Amino acid sequence: MTTTQSDTAISVRELRQAYGDFEAVRGISFTVSPGELFALLGTNGAGKTTTIETLEGFRRPTGGSVRVFGVDPFGQPAALRPRVNAVLQHSGVFEELTVAETIELARDLAADPLGTDAVLETVSLADKAGVAVRQLSGGQKRRLDLGLAILTRPEVLFLDEPTTGMDPEMRRETWRIIGDQVADGVAVLLTTHYLEEAERLADRLAIMHRGEVRVEGTLAGVVAERGDRIGFRLPDRVRSEDLPRLPGAELAIDVREGVPWAVYTVTGAEVASRAHRALGPLLAWAQERGTTLERLELRGASLEDVFLAVADGSLSEIPGN
Amino acid sequence: MAAPTTSAPAPRTRPARAAVSTVRQALRLTRTEFTLFHRYRMALYVAVLPAVFLLPLFSTEPAEVLPGVDAAALALTQFFAMAAMTVGVVHVSNVYAARREQLVLKRMRVSGVTPAALFGATTLSVLGVVVLQSAAVVAFMGAGLDALPVDPVLLVLSIVLVTVVMSLLGAALTRFARNAESAQMMAMVPFLVLLAASGFFIPLEVLPEPVALVLGFLPMVPAIELAKSAYFGYDLFSGTADAVPATGPDLWIAAAPSLLVLAVWVALVAYLLRFFQWDPRGAR
Numbered sequence: 387m388t389t390t391q392s393d394t395a396i397s398v399r400e401l402r403q404a405y406g407d408f409e410a411v412r413g414i415s416f417t418v419s420p421g422e423l424f425a426l427l428g429t430n431g432a433g434k435t436t437t438i439e440t441l442e443g444f445r446r447p448t449g450g451s452v453r454v455f456g457v458d459p460f461g462q463p464a465a466l467r468p469r470v471n472a473v474l475q476h477s478g479v480f481e482e483l484t485v486a487e488t489i490e491l492a493r494d495l496a497a498d499p500l501g502t503d504a505v506l507e508t509v510s511l512a513d514k515a516g517v518a519v520r521q522l523s524g525g526q527k528r529r530l531d532l533g534l535a536i537l538t539r540p541e542v543l544f545l546d547e548p549t550t551g552m553d554p555e556m557r558r559e560t561w562r563i564i565g566d567q568v569a570d571g572v573a574v575l576l577t578t579h580y581l582e583e584a585e586r587l588a589d590r591l592a593i594m595h596r597g598e599v600r601v602e603g604t605l606a607g608v609v610a611e612r613g614d615r616i617g618f619r620l621p622d623r624v625r626s627e628d629l630p631r632l633p634g635a636e637l638a639i640d641v642r643e644g645v646p647w648a649v650y651t652v653t654g655a656e657v658a659s660r661a662h663r664a665l666g667p668l669l670a671w672a673q674e675r676g677t678t679l680e681r682l683e684l685r686g687a688s689l690e691d692v693f694l695a696v697a698d699g700s701l702s703e704i705p706g707n
Numbered sequence: 708m709a710a711p712t713t714s715a716p717a718p719r720t721r722p723a724r725a726a727v728s729t730v731r732q733a734l735r736l737t738r739t740e741f742t743l744f745h746r747y748r749m750a751l752y753v754a755v756l757p758a759v760f761l762l763p764l765f766s767t768e769p770a771e772v773l774p775g776v777d778a779a780a781l782a783l784t785q786f787f788a789m790a791a792m793t794v795g796v797v798h799v800s801n802v803y804a805a806r807r808e809q810l811v812l813k814r815m816r817v818s819g820v821t822p823a824a825l826f827g828a829t830t831l832s833v834l835g836v837v838v839l840q841s842a843a844v845v846a847f848m849g850a851g852l853d854a855l856p857v858d859p860v861l862l863v864l865s866i867v868l869v870t871v872v873m874s875l876l877g878a879a880l881t882r883f884a885r886n887a888e889s890a891q892m893m894a895m896v897p898f899l900v901l902l903a904a905s906g907f908f909i910p911l912e913v914l915p916e917p918v919a920l921v922l923g924f925l926p927m928v929p930a931i932e933l934a935k936s937a938y939f940g941y942d943l944f945s946g947t948a949d950a951v952p953a954t955g956p957d958l959w960i961a962a963a964p965s966l967l968v969l970a971v972w973v974a975l976v977a978y979l980l981r982f983f984q985w986d987p988r989g990a991r
Binding site for chain 1: 727732735736742746747809810811812813815816818819820821985986988
């Protein structure tokens with residue numbers, strides 16, 4: 387007998403979740419497929435953890451519905467237990483046990499788990515097997531959390547800020563482990579405050595703000611809505627109206643360090659080439675006038691731009707996916 | 708790492724896996740509970756606390772309150788329920804509040820451990836400690852006071868029931884504690900109330916009848932009366948003054964109301980655990 391593989395591992399439809407009069411989640415919807423990593427981003431208090439807790443079966447939705455492999459996680463938690471696991475917001479293990487004891491305990495509580503040595507090797511804690519959990523660093527504890535989550539060979543993984551407290555090297559190694567899980571067909575729902583993490587790992591993402599999904603789509607799709615930026619210090623004796631019009635670009639005059647800057651925001655559907663098409667005419671204009679564009683910079687649109695726009699409220703509608 | 712794309716790898720077809728049974732999980736967690744009990748220094752202090760309450764008994768003069776029953780021996784039988792209450796209410800509420808705060812309980816749940824396995828393991832571990840404590844007291848009473856239980860089955864049953872009640876009550880009480888520190892304070896309230904209502908300090912005989920009747924519906928009084936009666940083979944459920952020898956079926960029939968009260972308490976605290984909070988944010 388085999389488990390049935392649905393096209394959709396996680397389905398969230400018009401989910402609402404309220405604490406008394408306060409509505410923490412306001413009608414959000416998204417899906418995650420097997421072998422896909424969906425990143426749920428947002429400011430503190432945006433409703434990310436509440437959403438995950440609902441999917442984990444700890445909260446009954448106030449409105450809407452959530453399903454994991456078609457099962458209501460609050461109503462039928464037992465049906466999902468062997469198929470789901472999670473890394474919680476912070477470490478949730480007995481600090482008095484050793485690393486090896488912790489893994490052995492988790493193995494004994496699970497059906498068909500990975501081997502202890504395999505888990506220790508995967509999360510690079512083999513040399514800490516005999517060490518009490520309380521003696522591990524914050525990053526090592528997060529690695530242990532991840533090891534415990536993958537130990538049960540889940541089909542759905544909820545990762546709530548899994549790399550918090552890790553150094554850059556450890557974080558990259560953790561990304562590799564998560565990537566391996568996704569490549570192995572696991573559906574992963576990730577929340578993180580590290581936007582680079584989402585950029586590296588996410589197949590699709592959503593940015594939440596005040597309980598609502600404000601942006602959703604692929605990284606490229608989300609970023610395409612924001613423009614690339616070409617900026618330079620406004621040359622002496624050049625007025626803004628003297629500056630050239632560039633294809634697909636809007637000009638704005640900014641003030642940085644007390645001096646005026648010209649900033650072109652370049653948009654367009656062809657994300658890969660739009661900055662290049664705008665930069666050519668600008669350089670030609672400067673050469674023709676014999677003007678040097680001091681501190682010229684070109685910055686592609688980033689997830690951070692989108693995130694900050696959502697956070698400050700200037701981006702409040704879902705652009706086309 | 709993964710380039711942004713909507714094309715996902717083909718999902719692996721996984722063999723169906725049955726979850727580990729609740730009983731197996733509970734037994735495995737019980738083993739860990741004993742390890743942790745040994746490593747929690749505070750738990751060891753809690754384990755010896757009931758003995759402190761009984762120290763004054765050793766300074767009492769020998770006196771026969773019933774034919775063949777010494778006053779100190781009779782009082783010592785209160786230890787069983789006291790031990791269950793101390794380890795159950797105080798220890799369990801402390802560790803459960805701490806584990807909830809540290810997300811240990813939530814981690815267990817999300818890994819597939821059932822609530823019944825968690826509460827069952829805690830109860831079994833507390834029962835193990837209480838049984839060890841009780842065995843030590845029985846050994847002492849046998850060797851020092853020449854008193855062994857007349858009805859050991861009824862005695863063990865009373866110890867099991869009161870331990871289950873207290874252990875589950877300790878877990879249920881964490882609903883009202885924000886963290887481990889507040890749980891320590893909060894646990895003292897039911898502890899002191901149950902202690903005061905146990906008849907340990909103030910015999911029920913000297914209380915007004917309605918008060919004594921009400922206290923009889925709290926778990927400590929029936930548990931202590933069961934232990935005393937089972938240990939010495941007397942029907943002590945109406946007080947020492949009215950005690951009559953009783954063994955076998957007569958003793959069990961006399962014990963039935965007290966057993967029923969404890970059984971109702973087991974059901975009540977088990978029901979209260981439906982409202983248990985699994986994480987500090989109030990998720991259930």
